[in-house]
Amino acid sequence: MPQNPVVSRRTFARAAAGTTAALALGGALTGCRSSADSSVPDAARQAATKLAAGLTGGDLKNVPLDDPTTAASDLKVIFSGMDGLRPTTTLASIAKDGDSCTATLSHTLPLGSRKWAFTSTATLNQDGETWKAAWEPAIVHPKLGQATRLRHTRKLGERAPITGAEGKDVVVKRTVHDVGIDKANLDKTKWEASATALAKLVKIDAKTYTATVKAAGDQAFVVAITLREQDIPRNIGAIAGAQVVDRDLMLASTKTFAVGLLGTSGLADEADVKRGKGEIQEGDMVGKSGLQLRYDDQLRGKVGHVIAVVARKDATASASPAPQPTATSSASSTASPDTPQTLFSVPATDGKPLSITLDPDSQSKAEAALTSVKGVAALVAVQPGTGRILAAANSPSAGANAFATSGQYAPGSTFKIATTLALLRAGLTTSSQVNCSASVTVNGRSFHNYSDYDSSYSGSIPLVDAVAQSCNTAFISQHAKVTSAALRKAAGSLGMGTDYDTGFPSFYGKIDDTTAADVLASDMIGQGGVLASPMAMAGVAASVAAGKTVVPWLVEGHQPKPKATALTTKEVAELRQVMIATVQKGSGRVLSGLATGAKTGTAEFGESGKLRTHAWMICWTSAIAVACMVEVGESGSGTAGPLIKAFLS
Numbered sequence: 001m002p003q004n005p006v007v008s009r010r011t012f013a014r015a016a017a018g019t020t021a022a023l024a025l026g027g028a029l030t031g032c033r034s035s036a037d038s039s040v041p042d043a044a045r046q047a048a049t050k051l052a053a054g055l056t057g058g059d060l061k062n063v064p065l066d067d068p069t070t071a072a073s074d075l076k077v078i079f080s081g082m083d084g085l086r087p088t089t090t091l092a093s094i095a096k097d098g099d100s101c102t103a104t105l106s107h108t109l110p111l112g113s114r115k116w117a118f119t120s121t122a123t124l125n126q127d128g129e130t131w132k133a134a135w136e137p138a139i140v141h142p143k144l145g146q147a148t149r150l151r152h153t154r155k156l157g158e159r160a161p162i163t164g165a166e167g168k169d170v171v172v173k174r175t176v177h178d179v180g181i182d183k184a185n186l187d188k189t190k191w192e193a194s195a196t197a198l199a200k201l202v203k204i205d206a207k208t209y210t211a212t213v214k215a216a217g218d219q220a221f222v223v224a225i226t227l228r229e230q231d232i233p234r235n236i237g238a239i240a241g242a243q244v245v246d247r248d249l250m251l252a253s254t255k256t257f258a259v260g261l262l263g264t265s266g267l268a269d270e271a272d273v274k275r276g277k278g279e280i281q282e283g284d285m286v287g288k289s290g291l292q293l294r295y296d297d298q299l300r301g302k303v304g305h306v307i308a309v310v311a312r313k314d315a316t317a318s319a320s321p322a323p324q325p326t327a328t329s330s331a332s333s334t335a336s337p338d339t340p341q342t343l344f345s346v347p348a349t350d351g352k353p354l355s356i357t358l359d360p361d362s363q364s365k366a367e368a369a370l371t372s373v374k375g376v377a378a379l380v381a382v383q384p385g386t387g388r389i390l391a392a393a394n395s396p397s398a399g400a401n402a403f404a405t406s407g408q409y410a411p412g413s414t415f416k417i418a419t420t421l422a423l424l425r426a427g428l429t430t431s432s433q434v435n436c437s438a439s440v441t442v443n444g445r446s447f448h449n450y451s452d453y454d455s456s457y458s459g460s461i462p463l464v465d466a467v468a469q470s471c472n473t474a475f476i477s478q479h480a481k482v483t484s485a486a487l488r489k490a491a492g493s494l495g496m497g498t499d500y501d502t503g504f505p506s507f508y509g510k511i512d513d514t515t516a517a518d519v520l521a522s523d524m525i526g527q528g529g530v531l532a533s534p535m536a537m538a539g540v541a542a543s544v545a546a547g548k549t550v551v552p553w554l555v556e557g558h559q560p561k562p563k564a565t566a567l568t569t570k571e572v573a574e575l576r577q578v579m580i581a582t583v584q585k586g587s588g589r590v591l592s593g594l595a596t597g598a599k600t601g602t603a604e605f606g607e608s609g610k611l612r613t614h615a616w617m618i619c620w621t622s623a624i625a626v627a628c629m630v631e632v633g634e635s636g637s638g639t640a641g642p643l644i645k646a647f648l649s
Contacts, residue, residue, distance in 0.1 A: 449473055475525055489565060496537070537616065
């Protein structure tokens with residue numbers, strides 16, 4: 001979490017640009033003529049143009065003025081409360097009026113998609129061969145006088161939550177605790193020792209934090225770390241000057257809850273300001289990663305602005321919103337120095353909630369099932385009838401990566417469900433006899449079954465048994481009956497292999513095109529040029545369960561429309577038959593009583609001689625479809641199966 005000094009996190013009133021509404025104040029003199037007035041001396045016109053440029057740049061040193069010292073001082077004071085915002089000023093017109101000229105200046109300040117626009121006037125008098133502007137604060141804005149200046153107030157809208165299935169809380173406002181050193185209440189001789197002790201207690205770099213504490217102001221509260229309630233060290237009170245300050249943040253229920261998808265939010269830094277294009281300033285609460293970053297504009301809302309005339313002594317005081325303008329506010333020539341007068345305002349707008357399909361209970365249960373896994377593992381649960389992703393969990397070793405939905409792994413024998421569909425479309429049935437030999441050679445490449453394959457299912461066996469027992473050679477022996485295109489088409493009918501922009505990190509799988517017989521043979525058993533995410537394979541199981549093409553999705557409003565050939569009633573019945581057989585008498589028996597149909601899989605990866613194995617399992621019931629992948633495992637039934645069993649139990 002961010003380790004920044006904290007004053008307030010509920011409302012920020014700091015510098016930035018945002019959306020505004022324009023209010024024109026002031027006006028041109030009724031006697032002014034066009035800037036093309038031929039009676040206006042060129043020197044006067046040049047002086048007025050330099051004045052406009054100087055106001056735009058905030059530097060009057062090249063502007064001919066009657067009192068340049070006062071003008072420079074005034075300009076600095078006038079804009080000192082504007083948070084770096086400054087209108088662009090241009091010369092709208094200039095007219096000769098006796099021995100002087102009157103210039104009308106046009107001022108505009110874009111803020112988001114709107115702008116503040118007004119006019120003011122300046123008098124220019126001849127001084128020998130030159131023309132000089134008669135300085136007065138009203139040149140900057142007609143409501144300004146000697147005792148007033150401008151003040152910009154910025155206010156953020158409320159950051160919106162992320163909600164899950166049935167509107168359940170996913171990311172909502174929760175209380176967190178900034179732990180740090182309060183220098184104002186600690187003798188300076190103890191600053192260094194306390195900072196070092198606190199850093200060691202909360203396990204951050206002591207040297208860096210101590211340097212930060214020493215560099216901060218004498219009254220500063222210097223945050224070391226931000227923690228949830230359960231993570232606050234009990235003995236923090238033993239450190240002199242250590243304090244805990246509460247504030248609210250938009251958070252999930254735990255720091256690991258779906259973090260690969262949801263991402264995090266935090267205080268804006270320089271990079272966030274740059275991407276914000278005027279809408280973000282350092283210290284704002286913004287999305288840092290995942291959905292919180294992708295939908296940050298929606299969740300964050302729009303910045304509100306107030307520009308007011310205030311007394312000079314109050315201009316840099318509290319940036320609380322100024323009063324709204326009254327119906328007569330533009331009638332007086334200058335604002336009272338005692339009463340702030342709003343010149344321009346637009347209210348902040350709150351963010352809009354993001355609705356996703358995750359079910360908090362299912363997600364928590366999936367994460368709990370993976371807690372003890374050493375290394376990367378992922379589990380995805382999908383609602384078959386709708387394709388809604390109910391859970392997309394990763395093991396602790398995955399960190400903040402979204403492997404569950406966007407990881408790319410060879411799916412191994414779980415892909416045989418797609419291969420089975422391709423063979424069915426090529427004319428086979430579940431009772432067709434296929435040869436399950438100990439090995440088979442294709443184009444000079446030898447393929448074998450896994451080491452503990454049940455030899456009682458060898459020789460000529462029906463296709464349903466080849467799937468249930470996961471006989472590699474039985475499938476590879478049929479390689480001449482299918483093509484890469486046929487495999488891709490079959491996978492597509494099961495929701496796999498077509499890319500969709502669904503608004504979250506996702507990979508729906510791919511099947512490379514090939515004419516090489518040995519590569520195609522490898523593809524048929526989910527290796528070679530075949531890759532999938534756990535989410536994609538959950539979609540395969542969901543498609544069989546639902547009897548239609550199911551493409552898993554997460555973000556409401558981004559539900560994809562399948563582009564594949566629809567499954568027929570006969571195809572659905574036969575695919576269900578082979579997956580049910582896998583649970584009843586095959587490699588999926590570990591899920592007996594929990595799942596209706598299943599398929600196990602392993603996929604070798606790595607360099608020759610140092611091969612390791614991805615362990616897979618997919619399954620379904622009428623209510624849920626699940627895929628689990630363990631990046632380095634022994635077998636689908638022995639490694640992935642128990643994790644699904646824990647989730648479904």
